[in-house]
Amino acid sequence: QQPVQSPQAVILREGEDAVINCSSSKALYSVHWYRQKHGEAPVFLMILLKGGEQKGHDKISASFNEKKQQSSLYLTASQLSYSGTYFCGTDGGSYIPTFGRGTSLIVHP
Amino acid sequence: DAGITQSPRHKVTETGTPVTLRCHQTENHRYMYWYRQDPGHGLRLIHYSYGVKDTDKGEVSDGYSVSRSKTEDFLLTLESATSSQTSVYFCAISESTANYGYTFGSGTRLTVV
Numbered sequence: 422q423q424p425v426q427s428p429q430a431v432i433l434r435e436g437e438d439a440v441i442n443c444s445s446s447k448a449l450y451s452v453h454w455y456r457q458k459h460g461e462a463p464v465f466l467m468i469l470l471k472g473g474e475q476k477g478h479d480k481i482s483a484s485f486n487e488k489k490q491q492s493s494l495y496l497t498a499s500q501l502s503y504s505g506t507y508f509c510g511t512d513g514g515s516y517i518p519t520f521g522r523g524t525s526l527i528v529h530p
Numbered sequence: 531d532a533g534i535t536q537s538p539r540h541k542v543t544e545t546g547t548p549v550t551l552r553c554h555q556t557e558n559h560r561y562m563y564w565y566r567q568d569p570g571h572g573l574r575l576i577h578y579s580y581g582v583k584d585t586d587k588g589e590v591s592d593g594y595s596v597s598r599s600k601t602e603d604f605l606l607t608l609e610s611a612t613s614s615q616t617s618v619y620f621c622a623i624s625e626s627t628a629n630y631g632y633t634f635g636s637g638t639r640l641t642v643v
Contacts, residue, residue: 423572453631462620463573465631508572516627517563519589520573 422446424511426521433499433528441494441524443509452485452492453510453518456503463508466494496526504528533557536621536635543642549608551638553621555601561624562604563632564588564596566617573620579604580627611642 424445431439443452451470455463469485469492480497492511496503506525510518534555543549553562564576565588575588577596585596593615595607608615618639622632 451628455632462634462636463632465633468629468631470629510573512628517575517578517588519575520565522570522572 422513423519424509424521426507426509426524428524429522430525431527433526435501435528435530436498439496439499439526441496441507441509441526443492443494443511443521445490445511445513447490447511447513449485449487449490449492449511450514450516451512451518452483453512454483454492454494455508455510455520456505457508457523458505499526499528501528501530534621534623534633534635536619536638538638539636540639541641543611543640545612545642546610549611549640551606551619551621551640553604553606553635555604555623557623557625557633558601559623559625560601561627562598563622563624564594564604564606565620565622566590566615567620567637568617576606576619608640611640613642616640616642 427442454466457463471487483494485492506523508523510520512518537552563578565573574590579585579598597605618637620637621635624630624632
């Protein structure tokens with residue numbers, strides 16, 4: 422079952438914050454987050470395991486609410502380099518994530 | 531940073547012809563995956579491998595076959611290409627199934643005319 426990402430697109434100015442949500446209809450073991458720039462391969466950002474943990478590096482962090490079967494990606498003080506499409510991948514126990522359709526993030530100067 | 535390479539990068543082929551895409555890794559990772567990416571669909575799993583000669587189907591495996599005779603190589607074959615298989619194909623590798631992220635190759639853009 423493909424997770425649902427929201428919003429589909431976000432347009433920001435440099436320095437603004439953004440939140441991207443990922444929801445699943447199934448119980449989750451883990452959630453992956455990736456960023457893909459146009460014409461390039463997806464790049465792994467982080468993985469969160471069940472237990473309601475939060476992770477982050479630099480100004481990008483994420484949370485995982487196991488009970489709500491949701492994860493959120495937080496981009497703080499966005500930079501031009503944050504532009505791209507963000508994908509979540511949810512794993513319901515098969516250990517292979519199913520990816521959402523992506524959220525397009527555009528950061529303007 | 532050439533831990534995973536895909537070939538060819540671009541290919542145009544005719545309907546009905548067989549096509550083979552290659553994924554090569556130098557990381558000695560056990561797990562390898564083939565995805566296709568289409569507008570509005572995200573990444574969809576075609577086949578994956580959990581070891582030499584060990585493969586299994588993903589959610590969109592019809593019309594595709596795979597082989598893995600060596601740890602470093604994972605081949606994707608379109609038996610008889612159709613226009614619906616026009617897509618960007620990504621190979622990915624991971625050290626293990628749980629708790630590890632994927633490293634993706636640069637992709638192969640395949641056009642079936």
